Amino acid sequence: MHFQLKFINHQAILIMTKRAFIGERIKALRKQNGYSQSLVAEKLFISQAAYSLIENSQNGIAVDHIINLSKLYNVTTDFILKGDKYLIRIDPSNGFIPLIKASAHAGFIKNFHKENSFEVADWYRIPGFNPAYEQKLFEVAGDSMTPTLLSGDVLICQDQPKIDNILDGSLILLVTESGILIKRIRLDNNTDFLLLESDNQLEPDQLKKIRKSEIYQAMVVRGKISSVMIPHHQIASKGKIQNMEEAIDFLKKELFKLNRKLSSLEK
Template sequence: MKNYNRDKSRITMLREMLGLSQKDFSDNAGVSQSALSQLETGKTKISLDTLQKISLAFKVNCNWLVNGKGDIFLKEITKNKIKIRNSILTMDIQDTALIPLISEEAHAGYINGHQDTDYLGRLDVYKIPGYEHGNYRLFEVNGDSMIPTIYPREILVSEHADNWDEIENGSLCIVITEDGIVAKRTYFYEEDRSMLILKSDNAKYKTHSVPIDDVLEIWYIRARITNIFSHEQPFDFQKIRTLESDMAELKAQMKNLTDSSK
């Protein structure tokens, strides 16, 4: 988790440079003190939403905070736009309702550029009703390992998991490692949280685990955009009418038998 250490040292460095306690820093940035503490101790990675809040609160260069490059503080700020490529979008930072799409073809590029502000700014973005506020991504599904819950080529609306310790067993998540981007049900061993267990809903695929140190990002799956529709056959009303007629005839025959036995 080498990126954790870089995040931690620069966030701590910034806070100490400003002469702020964790409480004062978190209050000014609009993040919880517990989240800040976990960032500084390296338990979680900085999310793009938190990155944006810190940049706005303290006029910090996002590129420096993520990559250690450039000036620490921003030199030019306009009313509506930071004069850098924002970590989420290349647009007015107030318009956070647009969500970047990572298509199947872009999976490899995203793995390499998930913390590259220039790369993130070049992704196509979309507005999804109901998901205007928060740190979201759209991931296109690759493969059939989650059928019947998720189908290939569906688009998954996913929310960044800031605190991995709070992920509940069985949660549907997008898990990103250097080996790929997968949609799975996630589990932790209660006695050993150093391994993340990935389970498929498709019984043809075996459950496997990955070291938590190999995980780059985790995103909760919140919704899906699909072109898969049910192919159930419509009711055959002619068959229903025939069945009703047969039942009526059977009842009549039963009545005749009852009457003749009296």
């Protein structure tokens, strides 16, 4: 019996010690941010007196309060509970972007209109890339955009709420009820439809129309990550094509100058 009481007292001391450390940490965070107790209490939907008891280690702290404090101070819940400083907060503010794999496309569409539209286990940081909010990574499935995009490539996509502001020829990813489309947009005077083009010359329907009302979300493709290495002979061919394009641009400029001279002579 004596041993049991001693054990219970030891547990009580540990709980009080943990409370004291938590109270000290949230007090320090409050002061660092220049907040009053009443302001923090308002954020937690409790009275200032109730918050004061938590901060002074006289009362325990609820899980909801820990989560809300972590959001308020932009720290991890582990820092509030245990003081761990070296855990990484995985969200866009720290450079992480969620990846929606090809196998998760259907689930992403199904849950799109829910409050938490999707859950992803994969978040990534891309070296040398500073992501913006409303960006996502999508894994390419299919070959409709070959050779521009290959199945398995990962696209960096940026939300574009105003479809009409997207530039002609841009690569876009559309989330629709029937699936996820990755196409090239072509400007069209029709206000109800969007004209889409495939880069794959073997596609039977290279141009297709889709109703704008069927689109849940339009995203502009900002870049891609590919594991495919270009063979050396293809690099050489690309270099020749680039030289030809530069030569054509030069000829165009010269022709433009000649036309201007001819026009001035005719006057």
